[in-house]
Structures are given as C-alpha cells and as structure tokens.
Amino acid sequence: MESPGNKRPAPRGTASYPRKRAVAACQTCRSRKTKCDNRRPICSFCESSGANCIYSPTDLSSFDPASLSILHRLDELELQLKAHVDTAVASAISTPIHSGPVPSPSPVSPSDTLNWGAYHGSRSVAATSPAGPSVSVSTAPRHPRDLHTTVEDILAWPAFMGRFKAHSNLMDLLQNQGPRFGSSRDGNNSSSISAWSCDLEPSTCKRLLDSFLRHVLIKNPIFDEAKLQSAVSRVCLEGVAWDADSCLVLLICALGSIASSTMSDLTAAQCYFAAAQRRMGVLIGVEDLVTAQCYFLAGVYQMCVMRPASAWTLFSHALACLQHYSFVRESYNVPQEPVHATPAMQDPSLAECIYWTCWKSEIELRLHLQLPDFPRTSHRYPLRFPVPPNENVFEADATWFYYLADISLRRLEMNVREVVSTMLAGGKSTMFEELAGAVITLEQQIQEWVDSMPHVLSLDTLEEEDDILKFILRGRLIDCYDILYLPFLEAALEGIPSYSPEQLTNVDKYARKALEHCVRRISEPRPGFQIRHHGTWLMLRTCVRSALMVLAARRMQRGDLLPQRWRDVVTMTMKVLETWKDESADIADRLDIITTLWEEVSRID
Structure with a gap:
C-alpha cells in the first residue's frame, strides 16, 4: 500500500482545487469575489445595490480544475488592471486642472461610449487607490x-x-495602389480568374481544409470542426451552389491555399476568393452565424493579401450580424428587455467566440487606420471572456x-x-x-x-x-x-x-x-x-x-x-x-x- 505521504497525483481531470466562489454566481458577485445566493432572476446583493444582475449562460462546473484555474487567474489579472484604471479615472474626474464646471459621469449610453464614467457602469469612481500613483488630469481625457x-x-x-x-x-x-501591387501583378488578371471552374475536387478540398484547420482555425476557434468538415464534404459532393455554405467552403479553400508556408498557391487562392465574392450577395440582409463566419474569413483573406482597409469593412459586417445576441449588450452592462431565442440565435457560445474574434480584429485595425468617422467608438473590450465549448x-x-x-x-x-x-x-x-x-x-x-x-x-x-x-x-x-x-x-x-x-x-x-x-x-x-x-x-x-x-x-x-x-x-x-x-x-x-x-x-x- 502507498503511504499517505507518497500518494500518486490525481489525473488532471480529477485533481481537486478549492472553490473560492459559487460556480453559478452572477457576474457582479464573481467580480467582487463575494458569495452569491444564486437567486434568479436577480440575486440579493444586486437587488439591494441596484446592480445589473447577469448570470453566465454556460455552467463552468463541467470544466476540468486545471482549466478553471487558468481562467480564474486571467480574471484576477483583469480585475487588477480595472482597479488601476478606476483609480486613474477617479482622479481625472475629481481633480480637474482647468477652471469651470465638472460634468458628472453619465449612465451608459450606446451613442456616447467615450464617456469614462459609463465604462464603469453604476460603480462609484471614488474607490480606494491600489498600488501606484494617483492621477490629476482634465475631465476630458484624450482618446487612447x-x-x-x-x-x-x-x-x-x-x-x-x-x-x-x-x-x-x-x-x-x-486606396490608391497601382497595378504593381498585390493580385494585379504577375499576370493574375480578372479574365484568368473568372475563367476558373468552380468544381471542387474532393482530394483537393480535403488538403485545403487540413491546411485551414492547422494554420487558420488554430488561431480563431470559431467553428464546430465536425460540422465544418460535413459542410465541406457536402459542397464537394453536390457541387458549388449560390448559397452561404458554398461561399464559406470557397473561403476556406482560399485561405487553405495560402496558409501553409511550404505549399502556398496565391493564384489558386485568388480564384477561390473571387468565386466566394460572387456569392457574398446572398449574405446581404442575413444575420446568422454562417454569414458572420463568411464575412470574418473574407476579412482574414484580405489581411493575408495586405488589404487592411477592405478587411476592416468585412470584420465590421461580421460584427453587425451578431448584434441581436443578448451577450453583446450584457458584455457592456447595457440594460435590456428579455429576448426570446430565435433560429438565428442558435449556439450562443459559438456566437460569442465569433463575436470576440471579429471584435479584436476590427479594433486592432481601427487603431492603425485611424478612420475619421469613428473617433468616438469605444476601444474597451467586452467584460466577459468567451466560454470554451x-x-x-x-x-x-x-x-x-x-x-x-x-x-x-x-x-x-x-x-x-x-x-x-x-x-x-x-x-x-x-x-x-x-x-x-x-x-x-x-x-x-x-x-x-x-x-x-x-x-x-x-x-x-x-x-x-x-x-x-x-x-x-x-x-x-x-x-x-x-x-x-x-x-x-x-x-x-x-x-x-x-x-x-x-x-x-x-x-x-x-x-x-x-x-x-x-x-x-x-x-x-x-x-x-x-x-x-x-x-x-x-x-x-x-x-x-x-x-x-x-x-x-x-x-x-x-x-x-x-x-x-x-x-x-x-x-x-x-x-x-x-x-x-x-x-x-x-x-x-x-x-x-x-x-x-x-x-x-x-x-x-
């Protein structure tokens, strides 16, 4: 028998980690690290304090303890940063250096995301300062x-x-690039691309899908891999149609053609992408996950061929497809009426991953492009992390x-x-x-x-x-x-x-x-x-x-x-x-x- 001091370590999925909070705690109690009574639809603390009580749509209790420990550590780091920012903003609001009236923080407004008080919801900005100096600045701080x-x-x-x-x-x-740059050079003209046949060879599709999964999906987990493989097989067998699934498969083939450094084929990628572009008209007015995925992959392709302005437009379209999901408003603590699920709102966990992926791509480009019509759009990331499936x-x-x-x-x-x-x-x-x-x-x-x-x-x-x-x-x-x-x-x-x-x-x-x-x-x-x-x-x-x-x-x-x-x-x-x-x-x-x-x-x- 093993002595108590020489016990074998438990397997990773069964190791015991002490719980520091209720698994089903609302987001407010989780962020405060206090016990939540889990009362629905609003817990006792949120009811007494007037806070917006939001419960995560997914129960994390099924995750293995090591994964929970990683997610918990990420939460702690974010809370430390938020505390530091709150202190800076509190000083900015309470100690202006110019004369004149000081505007008070206004409630959250979708049209005024630059309002610093609105970033922090109903929390008081007069918090105790954490480590680090206090700041005394203007009440109209510069945009990041x-x-x-x-x-x-x-x-x-x-x-x-x-x-x-x-x-x-x-x-x-x-916007004013000549024929020397990108797909216009090396004889890859529009006539040769338009003459390309859309018939997809199953073996070629499988190779390109494998390349896509290894080099693109690993950075952006926005697909159910089994469903994706099924869609690719179906389009290959039935032929390329004028629908969203065919558009998606063509975009996957385009990215699979250039994703690998050892077998990149830019000409083939251009042909696949041109065929996908001609089918993107069917996406107009549709707000579902496949549409968002198509727009996102089209943006990724444009980034791969050094077309960041076009990529930003496509990432923005992808985000627009997901605005009807409740988690988008919940992420910014925006009050809302209860929303009944519709067929377009299936799989909110996957939708949240797509939203996050599009959001971080769009905001990064916006910072570089400095578009004049978007000077007041918030750069603050949503409060929640996407939940692993x-x-x-x-x-x-x-x-x-x-x-x-x-x-x-x-x-x-x-x-x-x-x-x-x-x-x-x-x-x-x-x-x-x-x-x-x-x-x-x-x-x-x-x-x-x-x-x-x-x-x-x-x-x-x-x-x-x-x-x-x-x-x-x-x-x-x-x-x-x-x-x-x-x-x-x-x-x-x-x-x-x-x-x-x-x-x-x-x-x-x-x-x-x-x-x-x-x-x-x-x-x-x-x-x-x-x-x-x-x-x-x-x-x-x-x-x-x-x-x-x-x-x-x-x-x-x-x-x-x-x-x-x-x-x-x-x-x-x-x-x-x-x-x-x-x-x-x-x-x-x-x-x-x-x-x-x-x-x-x-x-x-």
Whole structure:
C-alpha cells in the first residue's frame, strides 16, 4: 500500500482545487469575489445595490480544475488592471486642472461610449487607490488613440523635420495602389480568374481544409470542426451552389491555399476568393452565424493579401450580424428587455467566440487606420471572456490556450493605453514622474500575465524555438511595452529643458527600455516574418515602428540611449519589408523611407 505521504497525483481531470466562489454566481458577485445566493432572476446583493444582475449562460462546473484555474487567474489579472484604471479615472474626474464646471459621469449610453464614467457602469469612481500613483488630469481625457504609437505618428516626430508629411495619410496609400501591387501583378488578371471552374475536387478540398484547420482555425476557434468538415464534404459532393455554405467552403479553400508556408498557391487562392465574392450577395440582409463566419474569413483573406482597409469593412459586417445576441449588450452592462431565442440565435457560445474574434480584429485595425468617422467608438473590450465549448478543448491542442491568452493580452494592452493616455492628457509639470510610478505597476501586471501562461505557450523558452503562436504572442507582448515606453522616448528626443533632474532620469531610463524592446522585436531573422497570415501586415507595421524609433534616436544624436544592436533593427526591417514590398503600397513606401534614412545615418557614422 502507498503511504499517505507518497500518494500518486490525481489525473488532471480529477485533481481537486478549492472553490473560492459559487460556480453559478452572477457576474457582479464573481467580480467582487463575494458569495452569491444564486437567486434568479436577480440575486440579493444586486437587488439591494441596484446592480445589473447577469448570470453566465454556460455552467463552468463541467470544466476540468486545471482549466478553471487558468481562467480564474486571467480574471484576477483583469480585475487588477480595472482597479488601476478606476483609480486613474477617479482622479481625472475629481481633480480637474482647468477652471469651470465638472460634468458628472453619465449612465451608459450606446451613442456616447467615450464617456469614462459609463465604462464603469453604476460603480462609484471614488474607490480606494491600489498600488501606484494617483492621477490629476482634465475631465476630458484624450482618446487612447491620441497616444502617438502608429507609424504615421512617429514620422511626424521633430527628429524627421516634417520631411514625410506627404506620406502621413495611410488610407490614401492603401486606396490608391497601382497595378504593381498585390493580385494585379504577375499576370493574375480578372479574365484568368473568372475563367476558373468552380468544381471542387474532393482530394483537393480535403488538403485545403487540413491546411485551414492547422494554420487558420488554430488561431480563431470559431467553428464546430465536425460540422465544418460535413459542410465541406457536402459542397464537394453536390457541387458549388449560390448559397452561404458554398461561399464559406470557397473561403476556406482560399485561405487553405495560402496558409501553409511550404505549399502556398496565391493564384489558386485568388480564384477561390473571387468565386466566394460572387456569392457574398446572398449574405446581404442575413444575420446568422454562417454569414458572420463568411464575412470574418473574407476579412482574414484580405489581411493575408495586405488589404487592411477592405478587411476592416468585412470584420465590421461580421460584427453587425451578431448584434441581436443578448451577450453583446450584457458584455457592456447595457440594460435590456428579455429576448426570446430565435433560429438565428442558435449556439450562443459559438456566437460569442465569433463575436470576440471579429471584435479584436476590427479594433486592432481601427487603431492603425485611424478612420475619421469613428473617433468616438469605444476601444474597451467586452467584460466577459468567451466560454470554451467543453473541457476537452484544452486537451486536444493549444488552440484555446492561445485564444484566451491572446484575448487577455489584448485587454491588458488596451487598459495600459487607457492608463497612459489619461496621465498624458493632463500636461502637468510632474507628468512623467507620475507616469514612471504607474509604469512600475503596469510592468508588474504584464509580467504576471507572462507568468500565468500554461506550459504549452510559455514565453520563457528560446525565441528561435517559437512556433507561430508563440511568435505572435511575443510580438504582442512587445506592443504592450511599446505603449508604456514610447511617451518617454518621444520626450527624450524633444529635449525639453524644463524637466527636473528626476524627470530627466525617468525619461531617459524608460526611453532606453523602449529602444531595447526594438531589438527584442526584430534583430535576428525569424521564420514568422516570412509567413503569410492574418497578422502579417500588422507585424510589418510594428517592425517599421521599431526601425523609425532607433533611427529617430540616432538622428537626434542620442547614442547614449541606443542599445548595442540597434543597427540590426534597421537592416532586418529592410530585409523583411523587401520580402513583402510588392504586396502593398504602404509597405513599399515605408521601405523607401527607412532606406533613405539608413543611408543618411550610415554616411554620418
């Protein structure tokens, strides 16, 4: 017999983890970490406090304890960030630096998502401050996108003396591309595409579906795999029709043709996509899951071929198809009347995954494109995480681990934007001292996210061993640090003499960190830079940003801030852009700018 001290560990699915809250607790009690009496339709606490009582549509008790532990840890990290943001906003509202009346927070309004009080529902903003400094800023804080983090923002830095003003309109570059770029080149004209037959060979379909499942679905779990395989088989056997299922299968074939780095066929992908486009008319006016999936996959394809403006439109269409689901309004604590389920509202768990996937794609593009008609649209992510369909998803592969990790990191990044933006909005003389204090807290929270990663996605491994999922997560992690440190680098290069010695010390310290992360991003060749995927265009944008940051520091003669391998950042960025320069006019334009600046710097050195 085994002694009590030498018991074998229980299997993963049966290990016991102590419960800290009721499984069926409402969202308010879960966020407060207090016991919920589970009374329906409204629990006792929510009834007495006037809070909006919302229960999760899915019972998590069927998940294995290890998965619950991961989800619980992600909840804790988000709550810490929300507490920090609440403190910043409370100070922003209660301590304005300008004269005049201070508007009080207004209730949630769908048409006024910029209202900071509305972000926090009925909670009081006069909360006790957590670790980190309080903030005293204007009651009209800048929108998070006022942070100068895009390529176009950096081209406007004084270091470049306004030379690239004509290159600052990204949408002009994207919309006015000539025949040199993308699908118009290499003889892939419309006549050859339109002459292609829509007959799908079953063996070809199976190969393309396998490629899609391995390289696309693993990043975006928005399909029931068994139903998807059944739909593909049916369309292959019955022939391509003029319906949504045929459109979906053609989009899968298009993405499967270019998803693999070893067997990419862009010409075939263009033919499949053109056939799918001709069937997208049947989707107009339809608001169901297949329609949303079609729009999303069409957006992913446009991202893969470097057409971000078209992709944003398609992601927005996909989101519009899901607005009638109750979880959309619940995610933002918007009051609503009870909604009876309809055939178009089947499978809310899958719908929530599709919504999340489309939302994070749309918001990321919106931040880069800076569309003038959408300046007041909220950048805050929904409050809830999507719910895995069952406990087995964590056993099969890394898909759901990656999906939840990616979402949690995006939410962390957006909260970092809000904190930094709020502090910068005040323009106080001690702004950078206070921001430096906040950076310490935010760095700790980012590190906690890194430490919470499951083994399959651990970033403590060697970078050269990264698969595509780790490669993407590592790049997004550096994006978080960029948001933290870029204001310091911008200030360091401006050289404002009114800063106190302590401020100058903080500014230079974090400016160096900003440039060190440029080296972390791109100083050595990585396979991920050569793979065509959903985020390739965004990855190229961040590489350009890193190259411009180190070139700006060199032009301003701040060699004391530059890391040892800063030159590798520029040369590797030019090498990567050279690979993709024929795909999009903005990539070719940014390569020309960096090449010009590099030649100038090389002559000086």
